[in-house]
Amino acid sequence: MKRTERLHALSEMLRRSGSRGCTADWLANEFGVSVRTIKRDLDALENSGTPIWSRPGPGGGYGLAGRSNLPPITLTPAQAVALLAAVTAAPDAPYADLAAAGIRKIVDVLDPRTRMKADELARRIWVNADSPVARAISSALEQAMAEQLVVRIRYTSANGNTTTRDVEPVIFAFREGRWYLIGWCRLRNEIRWFLLKRIERASVTKIPCENHDVEDIGIPPVTARSVQIGHD
Known part of the structure; x- marks a missing residue:
C-alpha cells in the first residue's frame, strides 16, 4: 500500500474508532508496519x-477530534445496502479497499433513521466470497495501473509453470466471476491475460509503460462494458 493510501x-x-481511539501498536499491526x-x-x-487527539498511558491512544467533514447524504436504505453488498461480494475488484x-x-x-433501516436490511444479505488477493499484491497492481508503470509479477499459469514477468498494465477485466490483469507481457512480447488469483508476487517498477492502450486488447464482447462514470 502506498503511503498516501x-x-x-x-x-x-x-x-x-470514535471516542475509543486506537493504540499505535494496534494500528501498526493492522497496516503491517x-x-x-x-x-x-x-x-x-x-x-x-x-x-488528531492523543491520550497517554494505559487505555490511551489516538483518534479524530471531529466527527466528519462530509455533508449530509441522501440515500435510501436500499441504496446504502446495495453499495455495501456490491463491495462485500467483490473483494478482488480493483481498488476494493478504497471503495469499502x-x-x-x-x-x-446517514441520518439515524436511514442508518437504522439500512442496518436492518443489511442483516438480510449474506455474502460467502472467496478470500481476496493479498493486499500487497492488489496495491502494487492498482498503483501500476493508476500510474501506468511496469509491474513485475511472479505468475503461475494453469499448467503449473511459474515465471517472473514485467507487464505493462492496460486494463482490469472481470469475466465469468474472475478478475484478470490484461497487459503487455514483455517476456512474451504480446498482450496476455493474468488471473489475479495466480499472481503470487507483484512489485511496481519505475519503468513507464509504452503506448499500449485499451484498443490493443481487441474488440470486447458485446456484453462487456467499462465502469466509466456516465454523464447526464
Missing part, C-alpha cells in the same frame, strides 16, 4: 490539518 485509510480508521512508521504517519496527518472505505464514510453520515 495508508494515510487515507489511517484517517478513516481513526474516524470510525512498525509503530515508528505509524507515529510518523500520525504526525503527517496532524501537520496536514487533521484534528468510501462506502463506510457515506454510511457513517
Whole structure:
C-alpha cells in the first residue's frame, strides 16, 4: 500500500474508532508496519490539518477530534445496502479497499433513521466470497495501473509453470466471476491475460509503460462494458 493510501485509510480508521481511539501498536499491526512508521504517519496527518487527539498511558491512544467533514447524504436504505453488498461480494475488484472505505464514510453520515433501516436490511444479505488477493499484491497492481508503470509479477499459469514477468498494465477485466490483469507481457512480447488469483508476487517498477492502450486488447464482447462514470 502506498503511503498516501495508508494515510487515507489511517484517517478513516481513526474516524470510525470514535471516542475509543486506537493504540499505535494496534494500528501498526493492522497496516503491517512498525509503530515508528505509524507515529510518523500520525504526525503527517496532524501537520496536514487533521484534528488528531492523543491520550497517554494505559487505555490511551489516538483518534479524530471531529466527527466528519462530509455533508449530509441522501440515500435510501436500499441504496446504502446495495453499495455495501456490491463491495462485500467483490473483494478482488480493483481498488476494493478504497471503495469499502468510501462506502463506510457515506454510511457513517446517514441520518439515524436511514442508518437504522439500512442496518436492518443489511442483516438480510449474506455474502460467502472467496478470500481476496493479498493486499500487497492488489496495491502494487492498482498503483501500476493508476500510474501506468511496469509491474513485475511472479505468475503461475494453469499448467503449473511459474515465471517472473514485467507487464505493462492496460486494463482490469472481470469475466465469468474472475478478475484478470490484461497487459503487455514483455517476456512474451504480446498482450496476455493474468488471473489475479495466480499472481503470487507483484512489485511496481519505475519503468513507464509504452503506448499500449485499451484498443490493443481487441474488440470486447458485446456484453462487456467499462465502469466509466456516465454523464447526464
